[in-house]
Amino acid sequence: MRLIHQGLGSIGLGIARLALERGHTVVAACDLDPAKAGQDLGALLGISPLGVEVTTDAAAALQTPADILVHCTGSRLRTVLPQLEAAVEAGLDVASTCEELAYPWHHHPGEARRLDEAARRRGVTVVGLGVNPGFVMDALPIMLTSPCRQVNRVTAERVVDVSTRREALQRKVGVGLTPDAFQAGVREGRLGHVGLAESAAMIAAALGWEVARISEEITPVVGGDVVRGLHQVARAYRIEGGEEPAVVLDLVMAQGAADPHDAVTIHGVPEVHVVIPGGIHGDLATWAIVANALPAIKDAPPGLLPVYRLPLLHLTA
């Protein structure tokens, strides 16, 4: 498959590396960082030259004949929407790690509809995917409802020890801040995991549940006087569900967090409880999920699709 890469940070480069391992071809690459412009993509990946010169000119990159855009530039849908629309207009399928794109119909219905209509008109598929949102706190819980006669509530918890993770992630969860600076960062939308509310909306939508509202809380995990990370909880309430939330997603991302793991419980008949001791490693999983999904996205029907509408994702050669 011929790929164009837009966004060559840690996630974009990781996906490019795996996509090359799987035999795909990168035909163009762009990034806003002038320090990367003019370099061969192979140099950025620490491998032999690929004959693909990184450009800051995304419009030029999109002119290259290709099958799919691998899009890794940002978390917020409104920020990246013009990029996605340009790719769709260029006739490319899009695999994006934009967190809000994983399930935008609840929080950004206008943008979702616009993108869906454009994708259908051009006959291309747009999918937001990654480990979270996209897998461990949404697609996996969704699949685990399949053996159930009835589901009353879905809960998932994810505990990540960010000590071993890249600095950008540590900054995103507030490591090293004072509690006051943390609260200010949350208020201004600079801190926090983007996509948890989207995961809650995705689960509800997959199960056919109409959502009255989705709440989200972010509190600091404090050690000594310093913030070590965050505790974030998203809750989705059904229109017909009374006072209790129907989806509860509980995420701790903190330095030294005890007992890192993922857990999903489908409260229903029967109850299904799944534990992943140690948890699924975030970045590596996102790289793999996107690289593995490329063939499924190429074959998928046109439109903006949530990941659960693709065939079961799996390792692809």
Next chain:
Amino acid sequence: MRLIHQGLGSIGLGIARLALERGHTVVAACDLDPAKAGQDLGALLGISPLGVEVTTDAAAALQTPADILVHCTGSRLRTVLPQLEAAVEAGLDVASTCEELAYPWHHHPGEARRLDEAARRRGVTVVGLGVNPGFVMDALPIMLTSPCRQVNRVTAERVVDVSTRREALQRKVGVGLTPDAFQAGVREGRLGHVGLAESAAMIAAALGWEVARISEEITPVVGGDVVRGLHQVARAYRIEGGEEPAVVLDLVMAQGAADPHDAVTIHGVPEVHVVIPGGIHGDLATWAIVANALPAIKDAPPGLLPVYRLPLLHLTA
């Protein structure tokens, strides 16, 4: 959706009950058992009359205009193939719990091809599905490879305490036999879990692995002088995989089996290890998986499909 039910044993009736709960309509029902013939399906389900008289005449039942056949008559593909072909010729999609249909391409390639061609010709979809094969030891492991850069081996273990399960299942795993009678039953194909080798073949196929051979071993679990159940292991070896099996599926189904659970390990980069304490209850899960999958099967492309080619299964209203 309008359903025809063929096979009204415990599994068939369980699916019918859930399908009715989900708002589907059963328009015809057939079973070979003359004791059931002439009864209203509602009476067999212990609910109000449905106006559907059970018949032993499957050909007559297939004349009823309908969308999908729910097929629960047997485990062996060769036995049920004429039933499946008749349904396809009648223009029905088919959701079947026939264990060997879950992934027949390895062990029954001729039958698989014939059925696939007939289904494509008639524009209908045929899927074999259930909890095992179909979910816990194949679809779930397949999905869990999605976050992996590389997969070296897939292992799954399932331990079921059959004490609490129906007698037919206890008989199928040899409960109460002498070890000699157990061995004779295995040799004659009367004992053992059908579908474990199919699950191994399905996993390998989904991952694009060419299989050299699949081995299967069945040994009795003995307590006192009496068989309490079975221990069954299927191993798939890759053509390019050396001496080590690439897929190992380990199943214990025995009275009083300690620590019932399901576990899946994806040995790769990263390793993914999942535990389901208590395990997923077999019969109830099969009912739900089939009932929940009906809309996806109706929308799926024509042909004989393995379950991993459907969109992510989940609870459906």
